[in-house]
Amino acid sequence: MKLEELKAQGVDIQEHIPLSRYTFTKTGGKAQYLAFPKNVLELEEVVKAAKEEQLPLTVIGNASNLIIRDKGIKGLVVILTEMNEITVDGDKVVAQAGAKIIDTSFAAGNSGLSGLEFAAGIPGSVGGAVFMNAGAYGGETKDCLESATVLTRNGEIKTYNNADLKFSYRHSLVQETGDIVIKATFALKKGDKSEILDQMNYLNALRKYKQPLEYPSCGSVFKRPTGHFVGPMIIEAGLQGKQIGGAQVSMKHAGFIVNKGGATATDYLNLIHYIQKTIKEKDGISLETEVRIIGEE
Incomplete structure (x- = not known):
């Protein structure tokens, strides 16, 4: 069964929806198709349909620790928030x-x-x-x-x-x-x-008290390197408050990047890369992202 048929049967499937509506950063491009299955049977059907139509399949959960690139996601994106018992x-x-x-x-x-x-x-x-x-x-x-x-x-x-x-x-x-x-x-x-x-x-x-919950963010951006704490490293490198576009290293917790208004996913990614480059040059440590980064490059 194809996506259009499933849609006709009442499965919540939408097209060309901005994923910025769902991400905690309030950034991200559009999904080609977006499905909200209400139960396991509907999930099975949409997965089958994506396979039949040879569409890439992406599951994004609650989109809290996630950056979706500005070009969006091709294929079918599934959000499972309706399955919440x-x-x-x-x-x-x-x-x-x-x-x-x-x-x-x-x-x-x-x-x-x-x-x-x-x-x-x-x-x-x-x-x-x-x-x-x-x-x-x-x-x-x-x-x-x-x-x-x-x-x-x-x-x-x-x-x-x-x-x-x-x-x-x-x-x-x-x-x-x-x-x-x-x-x-x-x-x-x-x-x-x-x-x-x-x-x-x-x-x-x-x-x-410690985290910048008053702004959109993707939570903790980097994994903690063995023997180090990311926030203090970023502060010591003079990067707290550093801003690219609408994305800023939080003044409350330097391990977070917040959307100060109008940020794009590209702003986030550019700031992440700038931090990684600076820390590598200063401390010789390669910061790995904890946040999941997906979407078309």
């Missing part, structure tokens, strides 16, 4: 890929389950958290994930356990396979609900 069963929380990891964390906390407190302020989706082994404040997805169910590009549904996913710093197996995360199961521990929620609220207050 979260259920609590004993000491386990099962969340669909499009659920926000924040909401999943609070579902756990409100049920007196401990282990997801670190995710209380991470703005990404559950699928994105699995994809990149998202983490904050000493915790990572790998610490509490029991299993993830995926849809392969060949249309097969598989379940990976924690070990199968080969988690490492900001990395998981699905980055290599291209599998689409459908849902994740988190194995947590019973705890004191008020203590868990207090810890989550404390971490969110800390995040608000």
Whole structure:
């Protein structure tokens, strides 16, 4: 079945939509096709249709730790935010890929389950958290994930356990396979609900105090090099406040690049490259991006 037929059957498929509407940086070009499947069956159908029509397929999650280039994305872009169910069963929380990891964390906390407190302020989706082994404040997805169910590009549904996913710093197996995360199961521990929620609220207050949440941004831009912290390195290089177009190294947290108004993805990328070049020349360290950069060059 083709995309047009699926659209006629009520699947939410749109054409030539600016992805800046969905990215946290408020930048990015258009998607040739953009689909919002409401369930696994619709997801399977749109993946099949893309394959049949030989269209490249891109899944962008909640688009929080992402830069989409200004020329946009050819083929079919899938956003899973309509697949956002979260259920609590004993000491386990099962969340669909499009659920926000924040909401999943609070579902756990409100049920007196401990282990997801670190995710209380991470703005990404559950699928994105699995994809990149998202983490904050000493915790990572790998610490509490029991299993993830995926849809392969060949249309097969598989379940990976924690070990199968080969988690490492900001990395998981699905980055290599291209599998689409459908849902994740988190194995947590019973705890004191008020203590868990207090810890989550404390971490969110800390995040608000330290991070430039008042501006659009893609979160932490660079991976932390072994033995170093990115923010202080950028400050020591005199780059805090450096601005190219509408993109600026945050004055609140130098590890972030914010959209001060009217920034393009190209502004972001030019500023990233400028920082990498400066740090390499000054400190001999190659900064790797944590943010995912996709789209037509």
